[in-house]
Amino acid sequence: MLKLKYLFLGLTFLLIGCKSAQVSKKITKQLNSSFFNNQFTGVLIYNPKSNDTLFSFNADKYFTPASNTKIFTLYTGLQYLPEKIPAFKYTIKKDTLTVLGTGDPSFLHSYFKDSTALKMFKNYKNVTLIINNIKDEKYGPGWAWEDYDTYFSPERSSFPMYGNILTVDFEKDSLINPKILKNNVKFKKSNFNRAYCSNHFFYQPNNKKLKEIPMVMDSLLVTKLWNDLLPNKVTIKSNSIKKMEHTAYSIPSDSLYKRMMLESDNFLAEQILILTSSTLSDTLNSTTIRKEILKTQLKDLKQQPRWVDGSGLSRYNLFTPTSFVQVLTKLHSEIPKDRLFNFFPVGGKLGTLKNWYEGNPTPYIYAKSGTVGNNYSLSGYLITKSGKVLIFSFMNNHFTTKTNDVRKQMQTVFEFIRDNY
Known part of the structure; x- marks a missing residue:
């Protein structure tokens, strides 16, 4: 009986080995095709249950990750933030509420529509709002300057409002939100949606699409927005050395992570890193939190990344397929599958x-894509028809073909793995 058991185990391992070899051969053949000649490609496919590497190619080389960076941001948020987002820190003295921003992006956001701050501020005669407790610049290092007026590049701030964007909805009779800026919006032929460093917005008369235009989030605008909501109640002041005694909470953290990942929302990604820094200090600094997690929870990464922002907008970011697989493996082992x-x-x-x-x-692919000019990557989880969960990172840099053509090549590989392993 014992001999039969060992024979069965031996045949099982042999079968698995044959399948692995078959898959490896197929991927190698694909990557050796002429399509991949003039680009830089890295792949790592890992079986966490058996602790086996199914395939590895340039897995320890550094790539421009684009929005794959959000996987690291997700991991950071899950490590530091509580079940609900810290909306702001505050202290109360008589009829005055003093508030310190934490970077919560959900307040009056078009999707989340959180009103925690508004409801609380109404209960006090005076509100002192401190918004200069942030060390991050409004744009990340390496961001393209000409994106300042694009929907995917809102400014970072300590107390975001309305997602830090102005919205023009043509399907609702050109409804403008926030309404207080209506007179700042003009019909004008322009190559840009907003004046540089100014809250003067433009849109084309024949444009019938929803327009989302980043606002300049300076103290003048924040004061104007709050005076519209609560006239003569909120005062913007410089940072206070006094420690805030309490923290108010807004939306469930998971809803923020999900929106960031599904929509690849750059603004939410940036603010999540700022939020996590608020758990370490009243001074908001995403650099601090990146350094902290890389030397603690992520100190075992085989290749430490060059990680400069939360969204992946910057081409300064450099990550390896191995690093993504390592973080995805941590997530897989620490979080229940359905939630993850x-x-x-x-x-x-x-x-x-x-x-x-x-x-x-x-569905068989649950993964985060990353796209920026001439670069496309995908990292996540692949479920085979035999029920195995594989963790992968497939990164492509410096191609001059169409991104969809790269996706087609990758899809062929993924489908073969799904059906044959």
Whole structure:
């Protein structure tokens, strides 16, 4: 009986080895095709249950990750933030409420519509709001200057309002939000949606799409926005050395992570890092939190990344496929599968992967994509037809072909793995 058991185990390992070799051979052949000749590609595919590397190619080389960076941001938020987002820190003295921003992006955001601050501020005669407790510049290092007026590049701040963007909704009779800026919006032929360093906005008369334009979040605008909400109640002041005694909380943290990942929302990603820094200090500094987690929870990374922002907008970011697989493995071991997969875009169904990697018939890819000019990467989880969960990172840099052509090549690889391993 014992001999039969060992024979069965031996045959099982042999079968697994044959499948691994078959998959490895297929991927190698694909990567050796002429399509990949003039680009830089790295792949790592890992089986966490058996602790086996199914395939590795340039896995320890550094790549421009684009929005794959948000995987590290997700991990950081999950490590430091509580179940609900810290909306702001505050202290009360008689009829005056003093508030210190934490970077919570949900306040009056078009999707979250959180009103925690508004409801609380109404209960006090005077509100002192401190917003200069942030060391981050409004834009991240290496961000393209010409993106200042684009929806995907709002300014970072300590007390965001309305997602730090102005919205023009043409389907609702050109409804402008926040309304107080209505007179700042003009019909004008312009190559930009907003004047540089100024809250004067432009849109084309024949443009019928929803327009989202970043605002300049200086103290003048914040004062104007609060005077519109609560006239003559909120005063903007410089940073206080006094320690805040309490913390108010807003939306569930998971809802913030999910929105960031599904929509690849750069603003939410940046603010999540700022938020996590608020758990270490009243001074907000995303650099501090990145350094802290890299020397603690992520000190075992085989290759330490060059990590400069939360969103991946910067081309200064450099990560390896191995680093992504290591962090994805940590997430897989620390978080229940249903909750974890709920954060990620789903192939053929949800988020940025809605039009790619469709399952047959059920979804098999749960992953974060990263796209910036001439670069496309995908890192996450692949479920095979045999029920195995594989962790992968497939990174492509410096190609001159169409991004969709790269996706097609990758999809061929993923489908083969799904069906044959």
